Amino acid sequence: PRHLLDFADWTPERLTALLDNADTMSQVLDRPVRKVPALQGLTVCTAFFENSTRTRVSFELAARRMSADVVSFAAGASSLNKGESLRDTVEVLTAYKVDAYVVRHPASGAAHLVARYSGKPVINAGDGRRAHPTQALLDAYTIRQEFGSLEGKTVAILGDIRHSRVARSNAELLPKLGARVRLCGPATLLPADLAALPGVTVTTDPREAVRGAHAVMALRLQQERMSGGYLASLAEYADHYQVNARLLREAEPGAIVLHPGPMNRDLEISSDVADGEQSRILRQVENGQAVRMSVLYHLLVGRE
Numbered sequence: 197p198r199h200l201l202d203f204a205d206w207t208p209e210r211l212t213a214l215l216d217n218a219d220t221m222s223q224v225l226d227r228p229v230r231k232v233p234a235l236q237g238l239t240v241c242t243a244f245f246e247n248s249t250r251t252r253v254s255f256e257l258a259a260r261r262m263s264a265d266v267v268s269f270a271a272g273a274s275s276l277n278k279g280e281s282l283r284d285t286v287e288v289l290t291a292y293k294v295d296a297y298v299v300r301h302p303a304s305g306a307a308h309l310v311a312r313y314s315g316k317p318v319i320n321a322g323d324g325r326r327a328h329p330t331q332a333l334l335d336a337y338t339i340r341q342e343f344g345s346l347e348g349k350t351v352a353i354l355g356d357i358r359h360s361r362v363a364r365s366n367a368e369l370l371p372k373l374g375a376r377v378r379l380c381g382p383a384t385l386l387p388a389d390l391a392a393l394p395g396v397t398v399t400t401d402p403r404e405a406v407r408g409a410h411a412v413m414a415l416r417l418q419q420e421r422m423s424g425g426y427l428a429s430l431a432e433y434a435d436h437y438q439v440n441a442r443l444l445r446e447a448e449p450g451a452i453v454l455h456p457g458p459m460n461r462d463l464e465i466s467s468d469v470a471d472g473e474q475s476r477i478l479r480q481v482e483n484g485q486a487v488r489m490s491v492l493y494h495l496l497v498g499r500e
């Protein structure tokens with residue numbers, strides 16, 4: 197595929213190749229000099245219309261580690277604020293010879309529009325509630341690193357599934373790589389349509405979700421996307437759905453704990469578990485850079 201917008205066009209073989217190549221990129225990051233000339237002469241634009249720490253920084257570092265030029269388009273300081281359209285904005289950036297875009301936007305489908313307007317490879321860095329494919333890839337990479345394979349593994353994802361592009365992308369990706377996904381949250385935050393995806397089940401019972409799981413992922417309650425009525429009380433949510441030591445006892449011994457970040461500590465995840473020995477949350481962050489190097493390399497020069 198020319199873009200990474202979601203996983204619709206991506207075969208398990210291509211996805212596995214991306215993860216394998218992330219292993220190579222990880223070796224580059226372990227060297228004293230963390231730079232290779234792979235993308236020399238190419239320009240990557242990170243266009244973020246919504247806040248980010250991990251995704252933006254890791255993409256910019258990933259591109260620079262491979263010697264690409266990086267232009268960071270700050271939507272909040274741009275002529276969008278004077279009424280310029282997304283289309284005109286993208287056409288301006290493309291006129292400066294940008295070779296690929298990394299796009300985050302609050303509207304689902306915005307990355308598709310950038311692909312259409314620019315004619316360049318586009319990586320979706322999170323669009324509304326729809327997809328965040330590089331997050332799911334780094335989650336898959338982290339699970340594979342731990343267990344050697346995704347095949348036959350069970351991944352429980354708990355929290356605000358309704359507003360989560362991370363849940364949606366993992367529900368698309370992990371079964372393609374042989375894992376089973378259990379999505380769990382209160383009924384108001386659990387859209388039933390996701391149960392139609394192959395390899396995905398949904399439940400409102402956190403113990404049922406976590407029982408025998410190899411990886412347990414907590415998701416952030418996205419209060420900025422909740423205009424009321426989804427939760428009676430945060431304390432009640434934490435009582436039932438928080439990923440904590442008590443709930444983890446239901447998981448497979450040796451299960452790992454994930455969170456895409458940013459975390460609401462002691463709400464969807466207890467601090468002792470977030471910082472505990474089963475946590476791979478900082479490993480996810482670290483792996484993000486290697487995975488994003490692999491994706492940039494694949495789309496810019498490695499597709500053939």
Ligand code: CP
Nearest residue numbers: 248249250251456457
């Ligand atoms: N997980 C994630 O996308 O984090 P950021 O919003 O900080 O990029």
